[in-house]
Structures are given as C-alpha cells and as structure tokens.
Amino acid sequence: MRSVLEVQNLNVRYGEIHAVKGVSLRVEKGEIVALIGANGAGKTSTLSAIMGMIRAEGSVKFMGKDIERFSPWKRAQMGLSIVPERARVFPNMTVLENLEVGAYLVKDKKVFKERLEWVYDIFPRLRERQKQLALTLSGGEKQMLAIGRSLMNKPKLLLIDEISLGLMPKLVDEIFQILIKLNESGITLLISEQNTKKALEISSRAYVLQNGRVVKEGPSGELKEDEEIRKAYLGV
Numbered sequence: 001m002r003s004v005l006e007v008q009n010l011n012v013r014y015g016e017i018h019a020v021k022g023v024s025l026r027v028e029k030g031e032i033v034a035l036i037g038a039n040g041a042g043k044t045s046t047l048s049a050i051m052g053m054i055r056a057e058g059s060v061k062f063m064g065k066d067i068e069r070f071s072p073w074k075r076a077q078m079g080l081s082i083v084p085e086r087a088r089v090f091p092n093m094t095v096l097e098n099l100e101v102g103a104y105l106v107k108d109k110k111v112f113k114e115r116l117e118w119v120y121d122i123f124p125r126l127r128e129r130q131k132q133l134a135l136t137l138s139g140g141e142k143q144m145l146a147i148g149r150s151l152m153n154k155p156k157l158l159l160i161d162e163i164s165l166g167l168m169p170k171l172v173d174e175i176f177q178i179l180i181k182l183n184e185s186g187i188t189l190l191i192s193e194q195n196t197k198k199a200l201e202i203s204s205r206a207y208v209l210q211n212g213r214v215v216k217e218g219p220s221g222e223l224k225e226d227e228e229i230r231k232a233y234l235g236v
C-alpha cells in the first residue's frame with residue numbers, strides 16, 4: 001500500500017453547476033503529481049474537496065483510510081495540508097507569527113522550534129525577515145510564507161493550488177525550484193497548475209482536467225510530447 005492518496009469518482013456540484021465529474025486520481029509516496037487544466041476546469045474544486053473544504057461525493061482515501069466524512073481539521077491531523085489558491089498571509093502579523101498560526105496542531109515547544117528551523121532552512125529569506133510584518137514582503141516572499149505556513153504541521157501530502165498564479169516568470173522559476181526541494185526533503189506533492197510547461201517539468205505524472213473531467217493522464221514526460229497537449233496547453 002504505497003498510495004498516499006486515492007480519489008475515486010469524485011463529484012462536486014454547485015447547485016446546477018457540475019464542476020467535477022467523476023474524477024479519479026492517485027498519488028504515490030514521494031511523487032510530485034500535477035493537475036493541469038484551463039481556468040474553470042475544476043482544479044480548485046478538486047483540491048478543496050480532497051481537503052474537505054467543500055461538499056463532494058465520491059471516495060477519498062488518504063494513507064489507506066477513507067476520509068471523505070472527516071473534517072478539514074481531522075484531515076490536517078492525519079497529515080494533509082493545502083496551500084489554497086491566492087493564499088493570503090496575515091498582513092499585520094510578522095513572518096514568525098504567521099508561521100505560528102500555521103503550527104496550530106503543534107503542541108510541543110521543541111517540535112515547534114524544529115519545524116520552524118526546517119521551514120527557515122527551506123526558505124532562508126523567511127528567516128531573514130522573521131520579525132517583519134508580512135505586508136512588507138514581496139509577492140514571491142508572500143507565496144513562500146503561505147507554503148511555509150502549511151508546512152508547519154509537517155504534512156505527508158501537500159496540496160498546492162496554482163501557486164504560480166500572477167507571479168512574474170522569474171519568481172515562477174524560483175517557486176518551482178522550491179517545490180522540487182520540498183519534494184526532495186520528503187514531502188509528497190499534488191499541485192494544480194495552469195502553467196502546463198512548468199508543471200510537466202517538475203512532476204512525475206499528471207492529470208489533465210477539462211470541464212471537470214480527466215481527459216488525459218500519464219507520465220509527465222509522455223504528456224509533454226503529446227500532440228494534443230502541445231497544441232492546447234503548450235502553444236507549440
């Protein structure tokens with residue numbers, strides 16, 4: 001049993017709108033898996049449903065356990081975490097205070113210190129700016145803080161929803177490098193992206209969402225060469 005996450009026949013509805021239509025996907029331990037698709041394809045709905053933040057039908061197994069009836073809090077306790085789309089940091093709190101908020105499941109002071117050091121090692125810029133108010137951070141640094149906050153509970157699986165949205169290309173490269181580093185330090189990742197090129201570069205496998213359905217899936221290296229994907233998503 002190596003699957004960290006196994007989603008079967010997931011459906012999300014907002015009234016009349018059927019946003020996620022029978023999505024099935026899995027994430028194995030140690031992987032970076034990408035969920036790619038255009039605006040409105042259902043990426044956010046899928047990740048939110050996995051985290052338990054919105055109502056959904058279907059089976060969601062995390063670490064071999066059925067979690068679809070669990071609250072987001074319970075899922076977090078089990079080791080699931082999310083960096084939501086356009087994640088906001090608390091502007092009038094310092095970097096350190098933001099990270100403290102993220103550590104809401106950490107009771108032990110020593111564990112907290114270790115986690116903090118771990119996050120600061122991943123994001124040295126956050127260490128340098130730990131006493132600064134979050135509102136003084138650049139766009140990229142705010143994203144790093146949003147990720148850092150989600151890391152404070154040391155998740156087994158981190159869901160990251162369109163982290164590159166609205167970032168300048170140079171920052172996008174930097175953030176994706178960080179995701180690779182994170183993965184190398186033992187965090188399994190499921191990322192949603194509209195930046196198909198980058199997502200396929202850093203992931204081992206990917207699922208392509210279109211109008212709420214998985215229309216393609218496979219090793220990212222193969223999808224990169226796929227004629228339809230090249231036309232529709234890579235612009236070549």
Ligand SMILES: Nc1ncnc2c1ncn2[C@@H]1O[C@H](COP(=O)(O)OP(=O)(O)O)[C@@H](O)[C@H]1O
Pocket residue numbers: 014017019037038039040041042043044045046
């Ligand atoms: N809270 C909501 N209420 C009604 N419709 C929604 C809501 N959130 C998303 N949708 C619709 O569901 C579909 C999928 O949206 P979303 O999951 O945000 O896609 P993506 O993240 O890929 O852009 C879209 O048609 C969107 O308009």
Ligand SMILES: [Mg+2]
Pocket residue numbers: 043044045085162
């Ligand atoms: Mg979205």
